[in-house]
Amino acid sequence: MNMTDRYAVFGNPIGHSKSPSIHAVFAAETNQALRYEAILAPIDAFEASFSEFAANHGLGANVTVPFKEQAFSLCDELSEQARLAGAVNTLSVLSDGKIRGDNTDGLGLVADLQRHFGCLKGKRVLLVGAGGAARGSVLPLLQANIAELTIVNRTQSKAEALVDIFNHYGQVRAQAIAHTGQNYDVIINSTSSSLSGEVPNLSAEVIRADTVCYDMMYGKEQTAFNLWAAEQGAKRTIDGLGMLVGQAAESFLIWRGVKPSMETVLNQLRAEL
Numbered sequence: 001m002n003m004t005d006r007y008a009v010f011g012n013p014i015g016h017s018k019s020p021s022i023h024a025v026f027a028a029e030t031n032q033a034l035r036y037e038a039i040l041a042p043i044d045a046f047e048a049s050f051s052e053f054a055a056n057h058g059l060g061a062n063v064t065v066p067f068k069e070q071a072f073s074l075c076d077e078l079s080e081q082a083r084l085a086g087a088v089n090t091l092s093v094l095s096d097g098k099i100r101g102d103n104t105d106g107l108g109l110v111a112d113l114q115r116h117f118g119c120l121k122g123k124r125v126l127l128v129g130a131g132g133a134a135r136g137s138v139l140p141l142l143q144a145n146i147a148e149l150t151i152v153n154r155t156q157s158k159a160e161a162l163v164d165i166f167n168h169y170g171q172v173r174a175q176a177i178a179h180t181g182q183n184y185d186v187i188i189n190s191t192s193s194s195l196s197g198e199v200p201n202l203s204a205e206v207i208r209a210d211t212v213c214y215d216m217m218y219g220k221e222q223t224a225f226n227l228w229a230a231e232q233g234a235k236r237t238i239d240g241l242g243m244l245v246g247q248a249a250e251s252f253l254i255w256r257g258v259k260p261s262m263e264t265v266l267n268q269l270r271a272e273l
C-alpha cells in the first residue's frame with residue numbers, strides 16, 4: 001500500500017471542516033493507509049489549487065462551499081447523480097489522469113434516513129427547499145423506492161424547475177409551500193433557514209403523529225426547524241450530522257472500495273458538538 005495516498009477537502013472557509021477527522025477514523029477502522037487534509041482554496045483559484053494537489057499525488061478530494069459547481073465544471077467524467085445534481089462533492093483522479101466527479105450528499109442523506117428507518121420503500125416524502133442541497137437529494141430519494149416526493153420552496157418556481165429535471169426518474173411534484181390538507185411520512189428541511197433561526201412557512205398539517213422530520217443542518221442545540229416540528233407533534237426529529245458522515249462514507253467507498261461504518265465516528269462527533 002502506498003503511504004503517500006493523499007486525499008483532501010477543499011473549501012473556503014475550511015478551518016472548521018470535520019472531514020479530516022471523519023476520514024482519519026474511517027482509514028483506521030478499515031486499515032487503509034492514507035492522508036486526508038483540509039485545503040483552503042482561494043475563492044478565485046479553486047481549479048489551480050486542485051490541479052496542484054492532483055499533480056502532487058492527490059488521489060481524491062471532497063469539495064464543499066463554495067466550490068461544488070466549479071468542481072462540476074472541471075470534471076472529465078461525471079456520475080449520473082453528479083450530472084443531475086449539477087454539483088460535485090467528490091473528485092477522483094483516475095489512473096489516466098482524468099478527473100471523475102460524483103455527488104454523495106444525497107446518498108449520505110438516504111443512508112442516514114435508512115439508519116433511522118430501515119427501508120424507505122413506500123414512504124411519502126416532503127422535501128422543503130429547492131437549492132443545491134435539495135437538488136442533490138432528489139435522485140437518491142427516488143432511487144430509494146419512496147412512493148412519492150413533493151417539493152416545496154419559498155420561491156415556488158425553483159421547486160417546479162427541480163420537478164422538470166427529475167420527473168423522468170420517479171413520482172415527483174411541486175406544491176405551494178403553505179399548502180394544506182396533506183401529511184407526510186418524512187419531511188426533510190434542505191433550506192438554510194435554521195442558520196438564521198427561521199422556519200419555512202409550512203402548514204402544521206403536514207405533520208401527523210408518526211411523521212419523522214429531518215433537518216440537514218446540525219449543531220449543539222436542536223435546529224429551529226426541528227424545534228418547530230417537535231412542537232407540531234412530530235414523532236421524531238433528526239439533525240443532519242449523520243448525513244455529513246454518510247456522504248463521507250460514500251466518498252470513502254468510491255476512493256478505497258470499502259465502506260466504513262458510520263456509528264463510531266458519529267458517536268465521536270456527537271460528543272464533540
Ligand code: ATR
Nearest residue numbers: 129130131132133134154155158191192193198200
Ligand atoms: P444550498 O446549496 O444550501 O441548498 P441555496 O442553493 O442557496 O443553498 O438554497 C437555499 C435554499 O434555502 C432555497 O431553497 C431557499 O429558498 P429560496 O429559493 O426561496 O431562496 C431556502 N431558504 C433560505 N432561507 C430561507 C428561509 N428563511 N425560509 C425559507 N426558505 C429559505
